[in-house]
Amino acid sequence: KPSERLEFRDPERVQAFRQALDRLCRDLPKPISIMHVCGTHEQSIARFGLRSLLPPNLRVIMGPGCPVCVTDMPEVDEAVYLAEQGVILATFGDMFRVPGTRKSLAEAKAEGADVRVIYSPWEALQIARETDREVVFFATGFETTAVATAAVILSGPPKNFSVLSAHKYIPPVMEIVAEMPQTRVQGFLAAGHAATITGWKIFERFVARHGIPVVVAGFEPLDILSALVQLVELIRRGEKRVVNAYPRCVTPEGNRNAQRLLWEVFETESGVWRGIAYVPNGNLRLRRKYAWVDARARFEIRLSEWLGDAPPRLTQECLCGNIMAGIATPYDCRLFGKECTPETPVGACMVSSEGACRIWYEYGGHV
Ligand code: SF4
Known part of the structure; x- marks a missing residue:
């Protein structure tokens, strides 16, 4: 309902979460990187400019969260x-x-x-x-x-x-990304809609294996900010567990x-994600x-x-792979907004409405 949506965008509570993040990140020994794996999260983060509210030592990066792109x-x-x-x-x-x-x-x-x-x-x-x-x-x-x-x-x-x-x-690719040495994230935001199906307990094995906390998050600005606060608290305390910050939709069993x-x-079958x-x-x-x-x-x-021997038409300059692995942003790509736009997409990340390049093209990335 529209009134419920407004409730989850309340500016005063947004400010309260912002201040909480500022406090939590003030004396961090080193910056924190958090990854989400969901195009809908990236849409909300970019559309509502949430990165502009984060302290400079807290990075939220998008992983392989666009099904079309992969x-x-x-x-x-x-x-x-x-x-x-x-x-x-x-x-x-x-x-x-x-x-x-x-x-x-x-x-x-x-x-x-x-x-x-x-x-x-x-x-x-x-x-x-x-x-x-x-x-x-x-x-x-x-x-x-x-x-x-x-x-x-x-x-x-x-x-x-x-x-x-x-x-x-999604769960198997989180394992892959968590093990990529170049990615190095301290926490994961899990997608609330996928967890509605799978339940949040499915992430417990991941946490046990990788020692990285996971917070399940919804998609309104307050859902995301509240999940970030809880995730940074877990990271600060060194607690490796799953927290469900989207209890209005997600249950333990799904x-x-x-x-x-x-x-x-x-x-399931093994295969390549683009x-x-x-x-x-x-x-x-x-x-x-x-x-x-x-x-x-x-x-x-x-x-x-x-x-036959048709070579792929993708240019080597497309950084979609690095963007989805969380080691580059769309702004790192030389083609972004020039040769590559939604009208003339070079890579899948610019085609899909859930792709990072398309989202940043429409709303800006605020990094
Ligand atoms: Fe690929 Fe285009 Fe994104 Fe560059 S801007 S990484 S070419 S999709």
Whole structure:
């Protein structure tokens, strides 16, 4: 409700949290870096200028929190390949312009492929119900969106409907980023919407393994500032545990119904996250018993034959990988706002509304 939103943006309480952060950071022996792994967090932080409220020795950096940005190029290539074979390829708007090795889905559409932008997997299902042609839903996003894909698959789709899953699973990539020597973060803000599904207890193993505290945070300015205060308190006290700063939505165990749907349909598989690394168990793939609705099983996707020796079109100057690893900001990229803009994106971080470059282009980064 609008009144509730205003409550979580109350300027006096914002100031109180700001002062608390100032106090907590005043005598720190060395600066603190905190990472979040969520495009929605970055949108809120940038949109409300929250970095400008932070003490200079407290850095909040964005990690691999944009599902579109981490969709690997061969996954985009698979979608483009299928679109060019004559299927109706349905996907979210953010994926439309992400560059593949040879071309994006937008370019494939311009050349005659039937690519449709949808807002929910149910729309893809509806398209399939209204045609005899094959409809492939190119499914991207983290576990939050994967639950919706699972629900569609379990709803009994028609035979001409299939899913090309590029869904990703966040907990394993936190392990990778925590181990990157160059990243060096002292705490993690976990995404409240993903934790609504998984529950906050899932992070306890991570904390035990890496000795880095985690605070689950919501998305309003006061949610984020309050979570930062609690995280800095944990870091100062040397307490390695999980705190749930979003209790109005997140429970210890999460949404069991959603988890049941998710793991009924998907299993984890290791794979590359674009620009980040090979992430063990970081991809969500359809279980074998759902092969009948899995585009990879239904169609022969001859990528290497189709690609030939086409080199990827991405410029070496694109720093998306370093940005998602938390070791560079969009302002470090020479192309930011010049050759690379939302109208002329060079990398995926400028395409997606959850990409750091796109967000900083729209709102500024305040570093
Ligand atoms: Fe890549 Fe463009 Fe971001 Fe530079 S500004 S890192 S080229 S997406």
